[in-house]
Amino acid sequence: MNVQESVAFVTGANRGIGKAYVEALVQAGARRIYAAARSLDTLNDVVAIAPDRIVPIALDVTDPAHVNAAAQIAQDVTLLINNAGVIGSGGLFTANSVETAQWEMNTNYFGTLSMVRAFAPILQRNGGGAIINMLSVVSVASAPVFGSYSASKAALNSLTQDIRAELATQGTQVIGVFPGPVDTAMADGVPGDKAEPIAVANAALDAVETGLEDVYPDPVSQRVFSAIADPLKAVEKMFAGWMPQ
Numbered sequence: 001m002n003v004q005e006s007v008a009f010v011t012g013a014n015r016g017i018g019k020a021y022v023e024a025l026v027q028a029g030a031r032r033i034y035a036a037a038r039s040l041d042t043l044n045d046v047v048a049i050a051p052d053r054i055v056p057i058a059l060d061v062t063d064p065a066h067v068n069a070a071a072q073i074a075q076d077v078t079l080l081i082n083n084a085g086v087i088g089s090g091g092l093f094t095a096n097s098v099e100t101a102q103w104e105m106n107t108n109y110f111g112t113l114s115m116v117r118a119f120a121p122i123l124q125r126n127g128g129g130a131i132i133n134m135l136s137v138v139s140v141a142s143a144p145v146f147g148s149y150s151a152s153k154a155a156l157n158s159l160t161q162d163i164r165a166e167l168a169t170q171g172t173q174v175i176g177v178f179p180g181p182v183d184t185a186m187a188d189g190v191p192g193d194k195a196e197p198i199a200v201a202n203a204a205l206d207a208v209e210t211g212l213e214d215v216y217p218d219p220v221s222q223r224v225f226s227a228i229a230d231p232l233k234a235v236e237k238m239f240a241g242w243m244p245q
């Protein structure tokens with residue numbers, strides 16, 4: 001799919017990797033970019049990047065009424081970028097760990113599921129299009145320092161494989177992005193080298209162009225996946241083959 005001809009929708013577009021997606025889409029020449037955030041006020045700087053092409057949208061991905069309203073407005077979308085995400089702190093045995101896990105699961109998993117369900121018919125009407133889901137290296141093995149976040153990203157990885165199989169017949173390309181630490185507010189407390197948000201966004205948009213399904217955009221993710229990517233993909237394809245034809 002050609003990014004230059006796309007109409008994109010980015011969740012969590014006001015900062016971090018989401019803002020980098022908007023910058024990368026503008027640079028790539030996308031026709032229109034819906035930049036969504038919980039608070040419209042936080043989108044002023046983002047819209048200023050290209051006011052003629054960027055449309056601000058108020059959207060909390062955990063609110064089904066918001067998701068449906070956004071889908072009503074953005075009927076021309078061909079590229080959905082599910083970027084919004086949250087991470088809690090503390091282990092599984094702290095006072096509020098169940099609430100934290102529910103918040104992460106509601107945002108990272110159910111929020112994305114809700115967006116995909118609302119936008120899949122739109123993508124179909126517009127020729128198939130593409131979906132990018134922001135996963136993580138912790139989608140395939142728990143990092144116990146973020147145990148419940150890891151579980152939510154593992155669930156999102158499973159969802160991504162499912163929608164890749166279920167939406168194949170309507171020609172929707174589904175891309176999972178598995179970064180290691182990226183230099184945003186979310187990774188503030190994480191030590192070591194971090195990828196630049198714009199490098200992650202550009203790697204994902206390259207995958208839209210080339211048809212790559214899984215994106216490992218930085219040295220940490222490339223190291224994590226070097227030995228396991230092919231066997232994991234083989235199992236995913238075997239299970240996808242169980243879909244009725």
Ligand SMILES: NC(=O)c1ccc[n+]([C@@H]2O[C@H](COP(=O)([O-])OP(=O)(O)OC[C@H]3O[C@@H](n4cnc5c(N)ncnc54)[C@H](OP(=O)(O)O)[C@@H]3O)[C@@H](O)[C@H]2O)c1
Pocket residue numbers: 011012013014015016017018037038039042059060061062082083084085086107111134135136137178179180181182183184185186187
């Ligand atoms: N940074 C990393 O190291 C890293 C690594 C791997 C994967 N990722 C993933 O990449 C994505 C972007 O992360 P980031 O590093 O850019 O994080 P970030 O700087 O913390 O930004 C998170 C974004 O998600 C939005 N958001 C949170 N809850 C939302 C909700 N209920 N509805 C709509 N928007 C919501 C935030 O909006 P507000 O401004 O309103 O809070 C913000 O725009 C996430 O899915 C994250 O899990 C990040």
